[in-house]
Amino acid sequence: MKFAIAVFSPAHAPSSRRALLFAQAALAGGHEIVRLFFYQDGVHSASGNIVTPQDEQDVPAQWREFVTQHGLDAVVCIAAALRRGVLDEQEAQRYQRTAVNLPAPWELSGLGQLHEAAQVADRLVCFGGN
Amino acid sequence: MKRHRSPIGSSALGAIEMAKSLLIISRQAPWSGPGAREALDIALAGGAFDLPLGVLFLDDGVFQLQAAQQPGQLQQKNLAANLQALPMFGVDELFVSSVSLAERGMDAGNLSLAAQPLDEAELSALVDRYDQVITL
Numbered sequence: 001m002k003f004a005i006a007v008f009s010p011a012h013a014p015s016s017r018r019a020l021l022f023a024q025a026a027l028a029g030g031h032e033i034v035r036l037f038f039y040q041d042g043v044h045s046a047s048g049n050i051v052t053p054q055d056e057q058d059v060p061a062q063w064r065e066f067v068t069q070h071g072l073d074a075v076v077c078i079a080a081a082l083r084r085g086v087l088d089e090q091e092a093q094r095y096q097r098t099a100v101n102l103p104a105p106w107e108l109s110g111l112g113q114l115h116e117a118a119q120v121a122d123r124l125v126c127f128g129g130n
Numbered sequence: 131m132k133r134h135r136s137p138i139g140s141s142a143l144g145a146i147e148m149a150k151s152l153l154i155i156s157r158q159a160p161w162s163g164p165g166a167r168e169a170l171d172i173a174l175a176g177g178a179f180d181l182p183l184g185v186l187f188l189d190d191g192v193f194q195l196q197a198a199q200q201p202g203q204l205q206q207k208n209l210a211a212n213l214q215a216l217p218m219f220g221v222d223e224l225f226v227s228s229v230s231l232a233e234r235g236m237d238a239g240n241l242s243l244a245a246q247p248l249d250e251a252e253l254s255a256l257v258d259r260y261d262q263v264i265t266l
Binding site: 006008039040079080083110111112114115118119121123124126129 | 149150152157164165168171172175176179181262263264265266
């Protein structure tokens with residue numbers, strides 16, 4: 001089955017970790033993930049600036065490793081990210097901000113990517129909605 | 131591995147023949163943060179691509195439909211004008227939970243946007259009817 005996975009919660013919320021576990025289980029079960037889309041506070045789950053205490057799960061690092069390892073299409077909504085200070089190199093330059101905190105493999109793009117994923121996927125699964 | 135995306139992120143949308151329908155369930159009050167606006171943005175973006183969409187206002191989301199609000203008093207922008215854009219973007223399947231309205235002392239006949247009130251059984255049927263559902 002083809003899954004699109006949308007994440008609306010930051011890395012410290014249990015639902016971000018649940019989304020990661022679901023995504024890992026989906027691939028392990030032989031399913032396909034057509035896209036990860038991080039929206040609302042979910043953009044924080046992609047931040048490269050989060051420092052997790054040593055005895056806690058480093059969820060943002062785990063997301064990065066998972067996405068990189070499987071070569072997944074991982075999109076962070078650009079409007080939601082700008083609003084919350086999650087910037088890649090290009091946006092930090094554009095708005096003259098000192099911090100770049102959206103490393104590869106994440107990409108900033110628009111809401112059309114969410115709609116496209118919902119069209120292509122058999123199931124859209126959302127985590128961390130209110 | 132850099133992918134090439136179209137600027138609006140819609141490369142494959144134009145080629146879809148039988149589009150899947152999407153129900154957006156909006157549960158945030160307009161003054162509680164960007165949640166309500168961001169739910170609306172999903173609907174407007176989808177409407178721009180002529181996708182079959184519905185929007186359901188549920189729980190505190192029904193406060194978005196309260197008429198004559200003055201968000202300027204809270205130094206906030208008015209969401210009502212953006213909500214009025216939904217029909218212009220072809221999103222006219224608008225629903226509201228009658229239970230959520232009643233719980234908040236609101237009247238379905240006095241909303242800022244024409245949304246169809248649905249009871250609990252009708253809500254279940256509505257969610258069933260759509261291919262995909264987003265709740266936020």
